Amino acid sequence: FRALAELQEMEFGTSENPIGILNRSEAGNFQQRWVFDEDRNVLTDKQAGIEYKANDDTGDFVAADGSRAPIGYWVVIGFDNFEEIFSSSLTEGPLLRVFLWTIGYAFGGVMTSFAMGLFMAIMLDVKWRGIRIVRSLLLIPWAIPGMISILIWRGMLQGASQITEVSGIIPKTLDDLFGWTPAFFTDPTWAKIAILLVNLWFAYPYFMLISSGAMQSIPSSIYEAARVDGASSWRQFRDLTLPLILVSLGPLLIASFIFNFNNYLLLEALNGGGPPMRGANVPPVGHTDNLITYTYRYAFASGGTRDFGLASAIAVVIFFIVALLTLAQFRLTRRWEEIGENV
Structure with missing residues (x-):
């Protein structure tokens, strides 16, 4: 590169019509x-x-x-970019819907994954022969690289179109059984359901693992006392298992919420943030875009405005939101530790 820069400074020919070097394969008469x-x-x-x-x-x-x-x-320009973020043109437009979906996805993703992981941990809390093998198999989604899993899910959810008549296994199965195929990539509601479904596949092994560990730390004597008092299985779960597990897993739930809040890979790789949001052309925004992908489109995506200043301002706002969530996590962690010491 240094030699090329030196060559580009050289000129040949007459002073009225000089010939310059552009790169290793091109040279010619250039004008400003x-x-x-x-x-x-x-x-x-x-x-x-x-x-x-x-x-x-x-x-x-x-x-x-x-x-x-x-x-x-x-x-x-001072704080003009921040003023534009909170102006009516943005807050009443796509940015507000993107923010609400970001919160909904982060909360829904954590709750569904935690519920599934806890359910699997309870179901597998038995002393059957081969139960360790079953637990190991259920951890496979957590072990597969994320991008590979997303591409597999994208193929399984893909419906037939005018371009290709090949349908994924999930739409094809639903069509064979019920004569009905959800539009996972073109309908906003079903696109969000697909995002939560794939997120559930990714996250439930993690919650199953930590829930199993938390359940092992609960003394069995309290369940024996509850059974003596006539407590049903549901009552034992509601009044004993769940509260004691939340004392241990509460900070991890908040950390998972923060992770989903900033999750870029899943939303971008599965459907590119689609389907497109009508009327949101600058930048082009989709119904499943979160704040991170929305900021990316403002700064880098083709067809966008490449407004680096506004994108940076949105990134600063995201930083403060995550900082507040982290502060809440630290405070709740100390409170839960005090509760755990008194249990």
Whole structure:
């Protein structure tokens, strides 16, 4: 690269018609396309013959027809990006729906995974021959690399379309049994259900494992006393097992909520945040986008505005939300530790 930079500084031929080197395979007669007039504060595109005037409010060069040059400059805008985040145009539009789905996905993902993991831990809390093998097999989803699992689920949920007549095993099975196929990638509700379903597959082994460990730490004597008092199995679970487990697993539930709050891989790899949200074109937003994928589209996605300033402001807001959740986790952890010491 250093040698190439030195070659690009060299010119050949006459001074009126010099030949320069562009890269290792291209050379030619090059002319400067963009010229900035500092006195007039105007940027001229010599190739198109268009003049762009500097806009010190936004840092853009704007032509008479309103078009912007692909070149800009730094300006100090203060807290304008944060004001735009909380303005009615964003909070009443896609950003509010994205935020509500982010909260709903994080909470729903944790609750469904914890419920399934706890259920499996209770069902497997028996002394059968081969029960360890069954437990090991149920941990397979946790052991498979995430991207591979997501691609497999994407294929299983994919329905037939005009492009391909091949249908995934889940829509095909539902169609064979009930004559009905959910639109997992085109219907907003079913797309969210698919996200929660795949998240359940990923997370339940973790909760099953930690729930099993927490249950092993509960003294069996309290269950014997409860049975002597005539408590039913449901009453024992509600008044003994669940409260004692939550004392141990409460901090982990909050940590899992924070992880789902910032989960980018699942939402982007499964369906790209789709289906598209009608009327949300700048940037293009989908019904299953969370705040992280929404910020990514603002900053980097093709078809978006590439508004790095606004994307950075949203990232700062996300940081403060996660910081508050982490602070709550620390406080609740200390409280649960005090409760655990008194149990």
